[in-house]
Amino acid sequence: MNIYDISKQAGVSIATVSRVINGNTNVSQKTKDKVLAVINECGYTPNAFARGLGLNTMNTVGILCPDSSDPYLAKSIYYLEQMLRQNGYDVLLCCTGYELSEKQNYLNLLLSKRVDGVILVGPNFIEVQDAKNEYIRLAAKKVPIILLNGTLSGENIYCALCDDFQATYDATNCLIKNGITDILYLYNSNSYSNKQKLDGYVAALADQGIPYRKEFVSYLTGDLQCVKEHLISLSRTGLDFKAIITSDDHLAVGAIKYAKSQNLSIPSDLSIIGYNNSIYAECCDPELTSIDNRLETICKNCISTLMGVFSKEPVPLKTIFPAELVKRETTSF
């Protein structure tokens, strides 16, 4: 079943069939009806590959993320998929894992599939060492690249993110204002975004005249059990801490597990603040105070920027939204 079959059956040329399919107005109602009738009768659908070849696009956007099962990234993907589809774009999904080389491979793979644009989801795409981000700039020579919760300068690269520095700065400040100064900071990746968060924590301490203590900051990967055990061993060294801020809700849940295991009561003995305001924050107990980085808003911004680029409208290179501290049961304020 192709456009020739339809044109024969309807007694018109393929050009007319094409016009009808693509909503071209220069077709008489009578002809249009006839063609549509044949199309419906035959259940004809234009061949997407041929169309893609001619138009040099299949209206597809690539979404790259380290791990689509991470609740926060999963939510991002969900929003993006919905919004892209509303705009008539399909989603090609790629889960890269956390290795730089794989991210690079998959980005090139998407380019070779001729996607119209790529969205890099999550802060983990941007490395602190700028040279390692060069592959993204290279890709941006071919299609627009959108960073969701990441920031990178470069032509044809657009960023939408939350002010991570300010967010942890404010959260840290909030604790200090409430008389809590022994604050642990836990993070789980060395991305640029996580560096910002850490900087916010450090700056807040400095601004309040509280000395920064290296042993209060830990880089941690692994499951909840690992987090718990790390905190237990930390407290066994005699370290005394009254609060924990984490770069991720998952770590914060680990902190809750630690508190339970030591019979510490939350928040009177230990305050905990997570990051992302993901489902983790609601299903744990006590429910987690968490920094909300306005995921839906950011996703919406990404898509509107991308659509703007496609239609050659002027769009902002970088959009930064403020975070919001969502207070639940792991803090007393």
Next chain:
Amino acid sequence: MNIYDISKQAGVSIATVSRVINGNTNVSQKTKDKVLAVINECGYTPNAFARGLGLNTMNTVGILCPDSSDPYLAKSIYYLEQMLRQNGYDVLLCCTGYELSEKQNYLNLLLSKRVDGVILVGPNFIEVQDAKNEYIRLAAKKVPIILLNGTLSGENIYCALCDDFQATYDATNCLIKNGITDILYLYNSNSYSNKQKLDGYVAALADQGIPYRKEFVSYLTGDLQCVKEHLISLSRTGLDFKAIITSDDHLAVGAIKYAKSQNLSIPSDLSIIGYNNSIYAECCDPELTSIDNRLETICKNCISTLMGVFSKEPVPLKTIFPAELVKRETTSF
């Protein structure tokens, strides 16, 4: 940059370039080296659309799911994406929501994009009324359809699932054997799979001579708060229950929230068993006993079946795995 440019630059015909690209053996090493050199120099990548047009495939599989941000579905998608990519297939992701008409629309959309196969993820695709599943059988006339955790008979439809009936049967039995007979059952969708789960619960009661009580079974949608409130109002009616089995971990977390709010101690006052063994089960407190339906195994089976269909090998129509009760802190056994 197309195959003609390369062929000119290398001083060979486009046929030879094509042969080199596609690893055809009938090319002399010398020619091959020359062509490869030019390809690398120019950074040439074959046009995927043209290739698709010629081969009538772009090696793409559609994944349809109601909501990619649901932890259980997100995990499924993650596994599937990984495994498909290992086999050289891309993933076109579609989030349909829970409306039948939308599922239908999106399935047709995927077909029009000429995917090589479609995987329907999650039990929610199969309706109890068989007529409502007809659109899937129709789609299967064009490409193989794989049901992940669903079951439907039909040509070119393949199913991999977990024995939901047996799973809740065994879980219910387990509670009864431990002297708990007042067991609530909560479910959140009317899918075929959820019907199986409910049947398992009912059958276990019957086999143990415990009368089935309609008021012990609730259909519930909504967030954790809703679940909690429903249970509170249920207990206010004087209903006395000692255990809750749910069709989904999310509902079970709601049940935990309920127990907390009523100062019931878990599991001595109330036992809770969830379903899916998702991240919900680990991050709540107490950690949730949950029925694990072997997601990774099922995903692996789906992909191997699909690849089998693609290569025209004989494959099973239906594969059923047993579930496993993962015991944590919400049950005493």
Next chain:
DNA sequence: TTGTACGCGTTATCAG
């Protein structure tokens, strides 16, 4: 308003 003819970039076939 409609039809003809060509281009899009591959891969496959067949001839040499």
Next chain:
DNA sequence: CTGATAACGCGTACAA
């Protein structure tokens, strides 16, 4: 081992 050429199915100038 290599080259010429015909599909693949559609969109679209351009002609009528």
